Amino acid sequence: MRRLGTGIGWRPEIADAVERMPGIDWVEAVSENLCPGHLPESLLRLRERGVTVVPHGVSLGLGGAERPDAGRLAALADRAEALGSPLVTEHIAFVRAGGALTASPHLEAGHLLPVPRTRDALDVLCENVRIAQDALPVPLAVENIAALVAWPHEELTEGQFLYELADRTGVRLLIDVANLHTNHVNIGADPAEALGELPLEAIAYVHVAGGFERDGVWHDSHAHPVPRPVLDILTDLASRVAPPGVLLERDENFPGAGELEAEVEAIRDAVARGRARSGSPADREASVARAASPEANVADHAVRQRLGLAQAALLSALVAGAPAPEGFDRVRLGVQARALAGKRADVVAKVAPELPLILGPAYRPAFLAYARGCPMGAGYRRDALDFAERLLSADAGPAAEDAGVRRELREWWLERSGPVPRPRRPGARWARATRRVLLRR
Numbered sequence: 001m002r003r004l005g006t007g008i009g010w011r012p013e014i015a016d017a018v019e020r021m022p023g024i025d026w027v028e029a030v031s032e033n034l035c036p037g038h039l040p041e042s043l044l045r046l047r048e049r050g051v052t053v054v055p056h057g058v059s060l061g062l063g064g065a066e067r068p069d070a071g072r073l074a075a076l077a078d079r080a081e082a083l084g085s086p087l088v089t090e091h092i093a094f095v096r097a098g099g100a101l102t103a104s105p106h107l108e109a110g111h112l113l114p115v116p117r118t119r120d121a122l123d124v125l126c127e128n129v130r131i132a133q134d135a136l137p138v139p140l141a142v143e144n145i146a147a148l149v150a151w152p153h154e155e156l157t158e159g160q161f162l163y164e165l166a167d168r169t170g171v172r173l174l175i176d177v178a179n180l181h182t183n184h185v186n187i188g189a190d191p192a193e194a195l196g197e198l199p200l201e202a203i204a205y206v207h208v209a210g211g212f213e214r215d216g217v218w219h220d221s222h223a224h225p226v227p228r229p230v231l232d233i234l235t236d237l238a239s240r241v242a243p244p245g246v247l248l249e250r251d252e253n254f255p256g257a258g259e260l261e262a263e264v265e266a267i268r269d270a271v272a273r274g275r276a277r278s279g280s281p282a283d284r285e286a287s288v289a290r291a292a293s294p295e296a297n298v299a300d301h302a303v304r305q306r307l308g309l310a311q312a313a314l315l316s317a318l319v320a321g322a323p324a325p326e327g328f329d330r331v332r333l334g335v336q337a338r339a340l341a342g343k344r345a346d347v348v349a350k351v352a353p354e355l356p357l358i359l360g361p362a363y364r365p366a367f368l369a370y371a372r373g374c375p376m377g378a379g380y381r382r383d384a385l386d387f388a389e390r391l392l393s394a395d396a397g398p399a400a401e402d403a404g405v406r407r408e409l410r411e412w413w414l415e416r417s418g419p420v421p422r423p424r425r426p427g428a429r430w431a432r433a434t435r436r437v438l439l440r441r
Helices: 012-020 041-048 070-083 119-135 158-169 177-187 191-197 228-240 257-278 301-319 330-351 354-373 380-393 403-417 426-440
Strands: 005-009 026-030 052-056 088-091 094-099 104-113 140-143 172-176 203-208 212-214 217-219 245-248
Touching (some): 012 041, 026 041, 026 245, 041 052, 052 070, 070 088, 094 301, 104 301, 119 140, 119 158, 119 301, 140 203, 172 177, 177 217, 203 228, 217 330, 228 257, 301 330, 330 354, 330 380, 354 380, 354 403, 380 403
Parallel strands (some): 005 026, 005 245, 052 088, 088 140, 140 172, 203 245
Antiparallel strands (some): 212 217
């Protein structure tokens, strides 16, 4: 597998700046935002120039109790083939819980949540990774995530957990040094200790990103400049091994092209400092040609069910107002719950931009009130429709207090809740309404 070099996360908002940026060897694009038959022109132009494009998945939930969804795996495989990618990446996280395995309501987090570092969770993760590897046409790399909360009674450190995962499955590792910093601030994990325990030969590439600290909690925002402590962790990693690739992530609050270029240059400098400190020959690099060990334990139903129940209890506390599971920090759970609700509001505003326009300043408080009692069960588009329906049926709130808002919101909901868009011609609308009445009879 060839070296990647220096890269940046491709986003539509900065597509032009990325195309003009000097010294960019590769880019990474969120897999779920791409359609294989209609790839963005910017990505196609980059590919024509020889720039590698790596699809980065966010919705598989490899750390969840259920086996990976075949449809999601097929979609990730399609994007890898459409882009001619040398590998694909995902996260060591769970993103949903509940359902048939636990006989409880299905819940979506809309966010990457940490997996407990226990033997049970490791067995499930290893089997899920193997299933994904078998379904994908190129190698898979998995990323360590940032956490606001820590699971009680963990049996392994982060480094030990990642080492065993790579050793048992042969999977590559995407090491996010910003997430190591986040976990240092939030749960006291030592980045140097984690790096010291990693199987360096399994590293596929490295993520670098910014965030901010508020009330002693570090938020991995991907919307702020990369801070010095994150660059220092990158330097420490580079002093141990030459990373095959390093990439800057920025998802929101995009700066100008000059500032982005300066951040990429700071990343190059951090890597160079680490390599100079290592005293190793320049050709000592991380190899991703790691072979899996013969160990191939299968997570039985009881193990998956235990993990599923624990994850459902945590997610219920975060998004459905359930009590905090025993052993968790209730204050931190509150911070995480508010962050999840805020993220839901932000993403729904992007998925359905008409809602903030219709509701004005009332949008965010109304959505946060809705989110407290209505967990997401089927993705953000369904969430937007459910939110509008809830407002239309409420006795109080912006739709009940303003006839104009109610009319616009109702029109928006009717336009998007049916199988096809509503015709604009009055006669067609009348015929459709008549047909609905007749069908009810």
